[in-house]
Amino acid sequence: MNKTYALENLTEIALAIIGVAKNKTLLFYGEMGVGKTTLIKEICKQLLVQDNISSPTYSLVNEYQTSKGETVFHFDFYRITDEVEALDMGIEDYFDRNQWCLVEWPQNVQNLLPLETVKIHLTLLESGQRNIHLK
Numbered sequence: 001m002n003k004t005y006a007l008e009n010l011t012e013i014a015l016a017i018i019g020v021a022k023n024k025t026l027l028f029y030g031e032m033g034v035g036k037t038t039l040i041k042e043i044c045k046q047l048l049v050q051d052n053i054s055s056p057t058y059s060l061v062n063e064y065q066t067s068k069g070e071t072v073f074h075f076d077f078y079r080i081t082d083e084v085e086a087l088d089m090g091i092e093d094y095f096d097r098n099q100w101c102l103v104e105w106p107q108n109v110q111n112l113l114p115l116e117t118v119k120i121h122l123t124l125l126e127s128g129q130r131n132i133h134l135k
Contacts, residue, residue, distance in 0.1 A: 030122035
């Protein structure tokens with residue numbers, strides 16, 4: 001999928017992403033301020049997350065529960081400077097649980113990511129809209 005969208009189209013975009021996520025691991029790429037967390041909040045809303053959703057910039061991971069009894073893990077690896085930090089937090093255990101894993105700044109833990117993922121590349125356009133490209 002390669003599409004340009006505005007904030008009013010977030011629900012449609014989130015549902016499309018959920019629909020193609022076979023193993024529930026989503027990797028979000030894009031510059032600071034492009035809307036990664038905003039898109040993740042909408043995906044969580046569509047997954048029926050009951051908790052308040054915020055970026056785990058300092059805690060590295062937030063855990064949310066859905067009304068269906070599923071768990072959603074939201075990672076933010078912006079501040080990771082060495083993959084050992086992610087290993088120390090048990091990153092492999094999260095990916096092995098077959099639960100939703102939404103990862104911001106995955107390039108900082110590139111060697112630790114599962115092979116089967118959906119890569120989501122976001123760019124901000126001059127119009128204020130975003131371009132999304134899924135791989």
